[in-house]
Amino acid sequence: MKRLLACVLFLCQLCASAFAETLVTNGGVSLDTGVLEYCTDDESAPAVYFISGISPESLVTAYKALGVTLPGRVGVKMSTGESERSNYLRPELIADLIHLVNGTIVECNTAYGGSRASTAMHRQQARDNGLLDVAELDILDEEGSMELPIPGGRRITVDYVGSHFSDYDSFLVLTHFKGHAMAGFGGAIKNISIGFGSARGKVWIHSGGTRTSGSIWGEQDAFLEAMADAAKGVDVYMGDNIIYISVMNRLSVDCDCDGNPAEPDMHDIGILVSADPLAIDQAAIDLVYAMPDSGSLIRRIERQNGLHTLEAGEANGLGSRYYRLIIIGE
Numbered sequence: 001m002k003r004l005l006a007c008v009l010f011l012c013q014l015c016a017s018a019f020a021e022t023l024v025t026n027g028g029v030s031l032d033t034g035v036l037e038y039c040t041d042d043e044s045a046p047a048v049y050f051i052s053g054i055s056p057e058s059l060v061t062a063y064k065a066l067g068v069t070l071p072g073r074v075g076v077k078m079s080t081g082e083s084e085r086s087n088y089l090r091p092e093l094i095a096d097l098i099h100l101v102n103g104t105i106v107e108c109n110t111a112y113g114g115s116r117a118s119t120a121m122h123r124q125q126a127r128d129n130g131l132l133d134v135a136e137l138d139i140l141d142e143e144g145s146m147e148l149p150i151p152g153g154r155r156i157t158v159d160y161v162g163s164h165f166s167d168y169d170s171f172l173v174l175t176h177f178k179g180h181a182m183a184g185f186g187g188a189i190k191n192i193s194i195g196f197g198s199a200r201g202k203v204w205i206h207s208g209g210t211r212t213s214g215s216i217w218g219e220q221d222a223f224l225e226a227m228a229d230a231a232k233g234v235d236v237y238m239g240d241n242i243i244y245i246s247v248m249n250r251l252s253v254d255c256d257c258d259g260n261p262a263e264p265d266m267h268d269i270g271i272l273v274s275a276d277p278l279a280i281d282q283a284a285i286d287l288v289y290a291m292p293d294s295g296s297l298i299r300r301i302e303r304q305n306g307l308h309t310l311e312a313g314e315a316n317g318l319g320s321r322y323y324r325l326i327i328i329g330e
Contacts, residue, residue: 023327026052026249027267029291033325036286040322046276048283048323054249054268056096062273063097063172065328068243072169076103076135077191079176080126082114083259087250089176091130097245098135101172105131108141108162108195111202111216115259140164141198150233154316155225156209159193159233160201170241173277177246177284179253179297182206183227184306185288186255187281188244189313193230205230221308228312235277235318244280246272248287253300266293278319282310 023031033039049065051058076098081088098105109122116122119142126137140162148159173191180186183194197205200212207215208222235242248269254261269287274280285307288294301307314321 021327023050023325024052025267025269025287025291026054027269029267031287031290035290036283036325037289038282038286038321038323039325041324042322043324045322045324046274046279046320047326048272048274048276048279049326049328050270050272050283051328052270054093054247054271056093058271059094059097059245059247060100061328062245062271063100063243065326066243066273066275068275070101070170070172070243071241073167074101074103075106075138075168075171076101076174077106077171077195078174079191079195079256080105080107080116080122080131080137081129082116082125082257084129085260086256086258087176087178087252087261087264088129088256089174089247091134093247094174095134097172097174103135103172105135105137106140106164106168106171107137108197108202109139109199110257111199111206114257138164138167140196145198145200148233148237150229151236152316153229153232154312155222156204156229159230160198160204160212161196161234162198165196171238173242173244175244175246176250176256177248178251178255179300180255180304180306181258182304183224183309184301184304185285185297187284188246188277189227189231189281189309189318192234192277193227196234197230201230220305224305224309225312228309228316228318231277231313232316232318240275244274244277246280246284248272248284251288251294251297253296265296266291274323276319276323278310278313278321279323281313282321283323283325285310
């Protein structure tokens, strides 16, 4: 029996090493991809590309790795940052990519006050952060909301996004991956759910589908499940005309919606790109959990039960938690 178990263990180790590669992060940390929990060599799994460089050139390389040309009018969905101290993606980093796709930066107003609670305030903050020097900005809910159906939604079956959403033929979802005080982490799923949500839609998601105005506080798991549902509504509506890039730098425990975030205490990791929003978030989480200096961020994620968002996305058919990690060079 012991000999049989030893043989099984050896075979498992052999299979793991057959597709494991050494990945070196932007901060110089070496990781064996075999330790990434949901990384697989199954050819049917969606591809997630990784590049360690975090530069304008690396962003363009990452985008081109998918071999996709986004058609028509392209919206670049990103956070514009609550203040100049926020860890939003800096204009000098993203300018070349936005120009390549001839994109318009798109965002929605907040539902919690702050410097982006109205269109005029939001536009001024984006200007202060240098983003209007890069591209035009469209506040999608400046003229209200539109409904998106959510096929297979388990917590909510309709999503409320900014009414200008339908003016775009395709979206490049450009996410700064980081922690979040309410969601545990902010990745692609949060960017297309809460991020595309109008002020009304944000309350709807935060409340788990119980109200569209008033307090954004609600039952935690219901909020996380509603986020996964809203993300599915956006992804299904756009079909093949939406792709996801996540930049893993300045990995604070706090969101870019925090005007005075905690200073990051872990190394930068790199850039991920995929056509699957669940796969790219799972890959980012796997990388965070594999890092030796990510304790603060992991505690933030687990305090908010943030991994439940991934479980909910798997349950509603948003995408695949299993992914093939393809390492690309500069």
